[in-house]
Amino acid sequence: ILNVEQSPQSLHVQEGDSTNFTCSFPSSNFYALHWYRWETAKSPEALFVMTLNGDEKKKGRISATLNTKEGYSYLYIKGSQPEDSATYLCAFYSGGGADGLTFGKGTHLIIQP
Amino acid sequence: DGGITQSPKYLFRKEGQNVTLSCEQNLNHDAMYWYRQDPGQGLRLIYYSQIVNDFQKGDIAEGYSVSREKKESFPLTVTSAQKNPTAFYLCASRDRGYSSPLHFGNGTRLTVT
Numbered sequence: 001i002l003n004v005e006q007s008p009q010s011l012h013v014q015e016g017d018s019t020n021f022t023c024s025f026p027s028s029n030f031y032a033l034h035w036y037r038w039e040t041a042k043s044p045e046a047l048f049v050m051t052l053n054g055d056e057k058k059k060g061r062i063s064a065t066l067n068t069k070e071g072y073s074y075l076y077i078k079g080s081q082p083e084d085s086a087t088y089l090c091a092f093y094s095g096g097g098a099d100g101l102t103f104g105k106g107t108h109l110i111i112q113p
Numbered sequence: 114d115g116g117i118t119q120s121p122k123y124l125f126r127k128e129g130q131n132v133t134l135s136c137e138q139n140l141n142h143d144a145m146y147w148y149r150q151d152p153g154q155g156l157r158l159i160y161y162s163q164i165v166n167d168f169q170k171g172d173i174a175e176g177y178s179v180s181r182e183k184k185e186s187f188p189l190t191v192t193s194a195q196k197n198p199t200a201f202y203l204c205a206s207r208d209r210g211y212s213s214p215l216h217f218g219n220g221t222r223l224t225v226t
Contacts, residue, residue, distance in 0.1 A: 004155070031211040032211045032212055034214060034215070036214075036215070042219070043117075043203070043217040043218055043219045043220065044203070044215070044217045045217075046214030046215065046216070049212050049213070049214050051211070051212050089155070089156070091156075091215075093211045095211060100146065100158040100161050100171050100172070101158070101215070102155075102158075103148075103155035103156040103157075104155050105153065105154060105155040106155065
């Protein structure tokens with residue numbers, strides 16, 4: 001079983017502040033890195049799928065970067081708003097014949113007004 | 114609107130009984146997945162199916178069974194052999210290919226007493 005680590009486990013941020021968190025994954029056999037946002041009482045929603053080293057993706061105030069050689073991805077949120085409160089999951093796909101993604105435990109983000 | 118429907122939302126069963134969780138999608142996706150979430154853990158893959166009449170074990174398949182008789186449907190049976198069946202179960206689907214994101218249902222919370 002592959003090891004995908006997310007840090008920190010939880011994070012409290014003041015509304016308006018910017019924040020970031022990390023996903024670490026094996027640097028070998030890389031195919032793709034997914035980010036999902038999971039709000040309470042809703043289903044997880046895809047934010048980004050990143051496949052190339054050096055990829056940077058942006059959706060509104062949220063952006064992500066990818067370093068496949070060292071095995072990490074950062075997710076950034078600029079000017080946090082209460083609606084950003086959620087658990088952010090990353091998932092690593094290594095191919096190898098298995099079609100499943102290996103998920104990290106998530107970063108639980110709470111935005112304080 | 115296209116999406117994934119899981120039912121029921123909450124399910125209660127007595128120990129020793131088999132129970133089947135429903136998952137239906139109208140996204141025309143080939144691949145479907147079952148994940149389990151426990152407190153403090155990442156999503157763990159139970160079974161997945163890339164095409165009708167074919168499915169593969171994930172990381173924690175023991176005590177579970179699935180079928181894929183139709184493209185739209187991927188029911189999960191939690192058998193009495195599953196030692197710790199109480200958990201939150203998520204179904205997902207996606208287009209084939211590692212760069213396609215997962216689309217999730219709203220989940221079923223199973224409690225076995």
